[in-house]
Amino acid sequence: MTQDNLRWPEISFEDRIGTARFDVGERAHITVDSRICADCSTRECVVACPAKLFVPTADGGILFNYEQCFECGTCYMVCNREGAIAWTYPDGGHGVVFSQT
Amino acid sequence: MPDSPMPDNPMPDNPMPETPFFEVVVVGAGPAGSCAATVLARRGVSVLLIERGPFPGSKNMYGGVVYPRILDSLHPEWWEEMPIQRWVTRRSTMVLTENQAVTIDFRSQNWGVPPYNGATAYRPDMDHWLASKAEAAGARLLTSTTVTGLITDARGQVCGVRTDRPDGDVACRMVIACDGVNSFVAKEAGLYPDLNPANFTLGVKETLGLSRSVIEERFAVRDREGVDIEILGGTQGVNGGGFIYTNLDTLAVGVVLKLPALAAQKTRPEEIIAHLKSHPGIAPLVEGGEILEYSAHLIPEAGRSMMPQLTGEGLLVAGDAAAMCLAAGIWLEGVNFAMASGMAAAETAAEAITAGDVSKRGLAGYEKRLNSSFVLADHDKLSRIPGLVLSDRVQHQYPQMIANVVERVFRVDNPQPKPGLRKIFAEERKRAGVRLRDLARDGWTGMRGFG
Amino acid sequence: MIRILVCQKWVAPEGDSRGASHSPADRAALELALHIRDRAEDQTEVIVVSLGGPGALHGLRDSLARGADRALWISGPTDLRSDAVAAAIHSAVSTHLVEIGVPDWVICGDYSADRGSGSVPAFLAAFWDAEQALGLVQVTEHSASSLGAVRRLDGGRRELLSVSSPAVLSVEGSVATLRRATLARELAAATMEISEATAPLGPRETPVEVTAYRPRARMLAAPAGQTALERVRSITDTATAAAHGETVALTPDEAAERILTALRDWGYL
Numbered sequence: 001m002t003q004d005n006l007r008w009p010e011i012s013f014e015d016r017i018g019t020a021r022f023d024v025g026e027r028a029h030i031t032v033d034s035r036i037c038a039d040c041s042t043r044e045c046v047v048a049c050p051a052k053l054f055v056p057t058a059d060g061g062i063l064f065n066y067e068q069c070f071e072c073g074t075c076y077m078v079c080n081r082e083g084a085i086a087w088t089y090p091d092g093g094h095g096v097v098f099s100q101t
Numbered sequence: 102m103p104d105s106p107m108p109d110n111p112m113p114d115n116p117m118p119e120t121p122f123f124e125v126v127v128v129g130a131g132p133a134g135s136c137a138a139t140v141l142a143r144r145g146v147s148v149l150l151i152e153r154g155p156f157p158g159s160k161n162m163y164g165g166v167v168y169p170r171i172l173d174s175l176h177p178e179w180w181e182e183m184p185i186q187r188w189v190t191r192r193s194t195m196v197l198t199e200n201q202a203v204t205i206d207f208r209s210q211n212w213g214v215p216p217y218n219g220a221t222a223y224r225p226d227m228d229h230w231l232a233s234k235a236e237a238a239g240a241r242l243l244t245s246t247t248v249t250g251l252i253t254d255a256r257g258q259v260c261g262v263r264t265d266r267p268d269g270d271v272a273c274r275m276v277i278a279c280d281g282v283n284s285f286v287a288k289e290a291g292l293y294p295d296l297n298p299a300n301f302t303l304g305v306k307e308t309l310g311l312s313r314s315v316i317e318e319r320f321a322v323r324d325r326e327g328v329d330i331e332i333l334g335g336t337q338g339v340n341g342g343g344f345i346y347t348n349l350d351t352l353a354v355g356v357v358l359k360l361p362a363l364a365a366q367k368t369r370p371e372e373i374i375a376h377l378k379s380h381p382g383i384a385p386l387v388e389g390g391e392i393l394e395y396s397a398h399l400i401p402e403a404g405r406s407m408m409p410q411l412t413g414e415g416l417l418v419a420g421d422a423a424a425m426c427l428a429a430g431i432w433l434e435g436v437n438f439a440m441a442s443g444m445a446a447a448e449t450a451a452e453a454i455t456a457g458d459v460s461k462r463g464l465a466g467y468e469k470r471l472n473s474s475f476v477l478a479d480h481d482k483l484s485r486i487p488g489l490v491l492s493d494r495v496q497h498q499y500p501q502m503i504a505n506v507v508e509r510v511f512r513v514d515n516p517q518p519k520p521g522l523r524k525i526f527a528e529e530r531k532r533a534g535v536r537l538r539d540l541a542r543d544g545w546t547g548m549r550g551f552g
Numbered sequence: 553m554i555r556i557l558v559c560q561k562w563v564a565p566e567g568d569s570r571g572a573s574h575s576p577a578d579r580a581a582l583e584l585a586l587h588i589r590d591r592a593e594d595q596t597e598v599i600v601v602s603l604g605g606p607g608a609l610h611g612l613r614d615s616l617a618r619g620a621d622r623a624l625w626i627s628g629p630t631d632l633r634s635d636a637v638a639a640a641i642h643s644a645v646s647t648h649l650v651e652i653g654v655p656d657w658v659i660c661g662d663y664s665a666d667r668g669s670g671s672v673p674a675f676l677a678a679f680w681d682a683e684q685a686l687g688l689v690q691v692t693e694h695s696a697s698s699l700g701a702v703r704r705l706d707g708g709r710r711e712l713l714s715v716s717s718p719a720v721l722s723v724e725g726s727v728a729t730l731r732r733a734t735l736a737r738e739l740a741a742a743t744m745e746i747s748e749a750t751a752p753l754g755p756r757e758t759p760v761e762v763t764a765y766r767p768r769a770r771m772l773a774a775p776a777g778q779t780a781l782e783r784v785r786s787i788t789d790t791a792t793a794a795a796h797g798e799t800v801a802l803t804p805d806e807a808a809e810r811i812l813t814a815l816r817d818w819g820y821l
Contacts, residue, residue, distance in 0.1 A: 010375050016395045021571075023155070026729075044364035050305045050397035052369070070397045071160060073283040077298045077399070078364040089285070092265050092732075093155050093245030097571065099225050100308045100351060101162040101396040121736050149739075156570040229570060243738060268734040 013052055017068045025094030028066040029087070030075070036084040037062040044078035045085070070096050123149040123241070125450050126262050126273040128248045128286050130157035132436045133420025133443035134279035135231035138240035139175060140447035146454060148240045149271060150232065151264065153247040158228030160281075162398040164304060165346035165353035166219045166329050167227065167436045173216065175444060176234060180215055184226040186348035187327025188212060189219040191320070194431060195382065197335035197343075201504035202382035213326050221327050221346045221353070231440075251276065251289055251416070258460060259290070259415035275415040275459040277446045279439070282399045284409075284422035292409040292418060298360040300403035302341055302428070302491075305370040306355030309390025313350050319386050320347050331433065333490075334500035335377045339363050340491045343377045344433075345386060354378060354387055357400060357428075359491050370397065400435070402428045402491070405477070405484040415459045417446040417467050427479055429486035429550075438476050445470040486550040494539060502533035554596040554696045554717075556585040557655035558620065559641060559672065561630070562604055562611025563665035569607055574614070576725030577661025583728035584691055584721075585659050586619045594696050597621045599652055603640055604630045609746060617733035617741035624648060624747045629756060634668060636754025638675030644749035651747060655680075656697070656717040662687050662724050668757075673722040683719035691727060770819045 010016075030053075038060055045054040045062070051070050055063040069090075076087040089095070125141050127134045130152035138150040154160040166189060172179040190213040196203040212218040236242050252261035252270060261272040278286035282301070287293055320328045332343035340359040345352060356373050363370065378387050401407060401424035408424045411417065419425070420439035427434045449467040453459045471477040489495060509525045530540065558581050564572035574582075582600065589596040600615040602608040603626040612623040626644045645652055658680065660673040677684035689710070690702035701721070703711040715721070733741065775783040802810055815821045 010371075011392060013371070016371060016392060019392055019394045020396060042364075047367055047369055048303065048360065048364045050303060050370045070162075072303065072397050072399050074303050074360065074397070074399060077296070077301055078360050088249075089153055089247045089283075092153050092247040095154075095160070097155060097159045097225075098162055098394065098396055099159075099568075099571075100223050100348075100394045101165075101225070101306060101353070121739055159570070225570070241739065241742075243735070246735070246738075264735060266732055266735040266738065268736060271735060 017051055020068070020070070021097040021099065022068050023094050023097060024067045025091045027091055029071075029090040029095070030064070030066045030069065031086045032062060032064040033084050033086075034061045034064075036081050040081050040084070042080065044080065045075045048074050048078045050074065066090075068096075120261070120268075120270045120272045121149075122272045123147045124274045124454055125149075125277060125447075126151060126271055126275075127240075127277045127279055128262065129153075129279040129281055129420075129422070130232045130235070130242060130244075131161055131228055131279055131281060131420060131439060132231055133422070133439035133446075134277070135228065135235045135443070136172075136175060136440045137277050137279060137419060137443035137447040137450075138235035138242075139231075139238045140444050141451055142235060142239035144447075144451040146451050148235075149273070150235055150240050150242045151246050151248055151262070151271075152232070152242065152244045155245050156225075156229055157232035157242070157244070158223075158225035161224040161228050162304070162306065162396040163224055163435065164306070164344050164355065164357070164433060165221050165348070166433070167222050168219045168434055169437065169440075170216060170218075171437050171441045171444070175440075178215075180217055182230070183220075183222070184230050185220040185222045185325075186351075187221045187322070187325050188217050189221065189329045189346075190326040191322060191328040193328065193330040195330060195332045195335075196500045196503050197332055197377075197380060197382065198501050198504045200381065201508060202380070203504050203507050204382075213324075219329065221329075221348050223348070227436075248280065248286065251286060253414075257414055259413065262286075274454055275417070275450055275464075277443070277450060278416060278418045278422050279420045279443055279446075280422050282401050282421040282424075282426075284418065286416075287409050287418045287422050290413045290416050292411075292413055292416075294409070297403075297407070298364075300401065300407040300424070301360045302357045302400045302402040303360060303363060303370060303397060304355060304357050304400050305374060305397045306353055306395070307374055307390075307392050308348070308394040308396070309352040309354055309387055310393045311350065311352060311390045315389075316347050316350065316352065322347065325349075331431070332377070332383075333430075333495070335380055335383070337368050337373050337376050338497065339366060339368070339373060340493070340496045342490075345383070351393060352387060352390055354383075354390075357402075359402070371395070400428065401426045402487055404428065404487045405480040406488075408480070411468055411471070412461050412464045414461050415464075417450060417464055419443045419446045425476060425480070427483065428490070429483040430490040431551075432479075432483070438479075441474060441476050442471060445474065445476065483550055485546050489543060489546050489550065492543070494535065494543060498533045498535050502529050502535055505529045505532065553653065554589075554592060554594050554657075555653050555655045556588060556596065556598045556657045556659060557645065557652070558582050558585045558598060558600045558615070559658065559660045559676070560600055560602050560611060560615060561661075561664035561666070561668075562602055562608045563630070564607055565665075569610075572607055572610060573665055574611055575661050575663055575665040577663050577723060578665070579661070579730040580723050580725050580727040581659045581661045581721075582615055582618065582620065583730040584723055585657070586731065587728060588657070588694055588696075588699075589621075591694075592696050596696070599624060599655070601626065601641055601645065603628050603632070603637055612746050613741045613744070614733075616744050616746075617738045618731055619733070619737070622652070622747070623744070624652065624749055626749045626751050628751070628753050630666075631757045632753060633755050633757050634671040635675045636756075637672050638679055639754055640751040641672075641676060642679035643751040647751070648747060648749055654718070658682070658718075658720040660720070660722045662722040670722070673720050677720040680718060680720065682717075683715055684721075685713050685715045685719060686722045688713075688721055688723045689726060691721075691723070767819050 141148040250263040330345040419442035425438035560578040692700040777783040
């Protein structure tokens with residue numbers, strides 16, 4: 001870590017994602033087929049998702065949240081496993097609400 | 102059911118009498134969709150503008166600079182009304198290595214007076230304003246409504262959309278898809294032959310709160326003047342780039358990351374921003390800034406080569422949905438292409454409806470319009486540049502080479518005499534592992550591409 | 553004709569109209585009213601009323617789109633005192649008696665999106681001289697003139713109520729999930745008529761300065777006990793905590809006095 005990082009420590013990821021507003025819908029707009037993910041060793045979604053929605057579990061699976069999603073589409077784009085991630089937009093009016101970007 | 106004007110033209114009546122009908126449905130109230138709806142409404146075409154967010158702009162994020170001159174015709178003196186943050190009067194291009202920075206800085210006060218050049222603006226503000234102009238022109242805006250599919254008639258021509266509202270179908274003569282980089286409408290219509298992740302970058306950004314006076318002091322601007330800094334390097338080896346833009350009392354600081362390169366390594370996007378912010382050339386500009394909003398969005402980065410078919414049966418595609426985003430190093434534009442393509446789509450649609458032919462053939466004027474305007478002209482001219490800018494040599498070798506050359510030029514090595522520029526360059530090129538042949542080829546691509 | 557009046561407040565966060573909304577409780581109130589109407593055998597009408605600036609019109613249109621039959625807008629500031637809000641609503645409805653009639657049910661959310669005191673429903677019940685059932689977490693069986701409801705009490709307890717019209721209800725957000733507007737109705741709501749009412753406007757809420765609560769210091773004897781654990785226990789009252797619970801049967805005046813005495817004893821006042 002550089003001096004600068006020490007002087008201005010980065011906020012926690014929870015605080016970071018908490019800066020955006022989310023009106024979470026009841027329907028999960030992304031679904032993950034964990035049987036397919038169990039065989040995946042590359043796990044592109046884990047590093048690439050800017051909202052950090054994909055978390056590897058100890059038993060080799062993927063834990064997934066849809067709630068604080070930017071709806072960007074990175075996960076299904078980088079995933080190289082056919083059918084692992086089913087991605088739609090959230091129901092109308094729900095999901096992320098940006099204000100200063 | 103609201104009253105929907107039924108035009109007297111030779112086309113069949115609403116094919117689905119029970120459903121609401123509009124002549125044109127525009128999917129997505131971003132810059133492309135709102136400009137399309139404005140043009141259509143002004144031409145007396147009944148138009149429904151459907152937005153999935155609670156208000157136009159709520160789903161939209163970009164780097165931070167818009168070039169609105171295309172609005173001169175649509176909204177004369179737009180600068181009086183448009184909710185902008187600052188007028189860009191200073192543009193810098195930075196090349197970063199771990200501990201060096203080479204900056205080319207340009208300033209023009211001409212860009213601080215009407216009709217201006219570029220402006221920083223928040224998309225939730227700007228898109229909201231553009232949509233309000235469409236509504237004022239007579240377009241119907243329907244928010245909080247996600248389009249879930251197209252309705253086609255027996256001939257395979259688009260004649261409506263399905264939405265996620267109860268009884269959510271809408272009938273229409275044709276659809277203009279302005280539904281953004283993930284365009285499910287264009288994909289459903291089969292206009293995207295393949296989806297290559299290498300054509301996309303992820304834009305990740307922090308909006309940092311700082312006082313106006315601190316921003317103006319650090320960036321040497323006054324009043325509503327603003328700065329646009331594009332950065333090559335500084336993305337921890339992930340092909341892409343960085344940016345810093347000044348808003349009124351915030352900074353937009355972020356990175357653009359090529360998807361396969363991002364996925365192939367282990368550093369997360371927010372860590373790459375943190376690293377950029379800690380660079381000795383960047384840290385003094387951003388220090389003390391509180392993160393007010395963290396956001397991300399995909400960018401269709403590959404330009405002309407990734408564009409889908411722009412025209413279908415009863416369907417036109419505009420804006421990011423058609424990959425009309427120009428990421429050509431020194432030019433980073435998208436909103437202007439979206440607005441222009443939306444307007445061109447609307448003009449074509451209005452003519453086609455009058456002529457009674459919204460088939461693919463009847464809509465052929467769209468591509469002609471785009472070809473004769475900057476939308477496709479710029480993309481055609483610069484078609485090789487996005488690939489060049491994101492190439493491994495430009496990303497990983499040239500920044501170090503350039504910075505080392507400049508460092509040696511300015512380093513006073515007394516008692517050694519000053520070496521000749523040619524010698525420095527040859528040595529640094531070798532040290533960076535750049536083959537002369539590759540350099541010449543990239544130089545040629547750049548000269549031809551930018552020329 | 554059965555009339556259900558739904559009172560809602562359209563609140564914009566920090567003056568940004570783009571994020572304006574009804575509270576989940578206000579949304580549940582509308583859904584409950586629509587639900588009662590849809591299942592009623594008699595002709596039933598749902599009237600939404602909102603007091604506020606022109607922004608309230610957006611909220612009323614939203615409710616019309618979701619199925620309310622009529623809307624009444626009372627133009628006024630959004631920071632009236634709760635009794636003044638209730639008085640204005642009562643007065644506005646009374647002057648529009650021909651259109652609206654006397655409501656059989658008045659349904660409110662138990663809090664607005666800007667978190668007021670939640671006392672408007674009680675004032676409404678007073679003005680209409682109606683029964684009140686406030687803070688409902690569930691509404692069970694209902695007919696046009698009576699319904700069963702579950703109310704939240706302290707300590708995780710629930711109270712079962714049987715309420716007859718005319719009555720004022722306030723509901724929590726969990727009571728019902730508000731339906732979405734159909735596409736046609738959403739489009740139609742943009743041009744639907746909203747009655748505008750004027751009402752005498754009472755005083756505004758005086759802003760209260762809120763500071764962190766600091767109990768006054770108390771002198772305590774040094775704790776007794778052989779071990780540190782015992783001494784800590786004696787200060788924190790853990791050994792005698794159960795003794796704090798007390799059930800008394802008193803008249804309201806005596807009960808109030810008893811509460812005050814206890815608060816003084818404990819050092820809160």
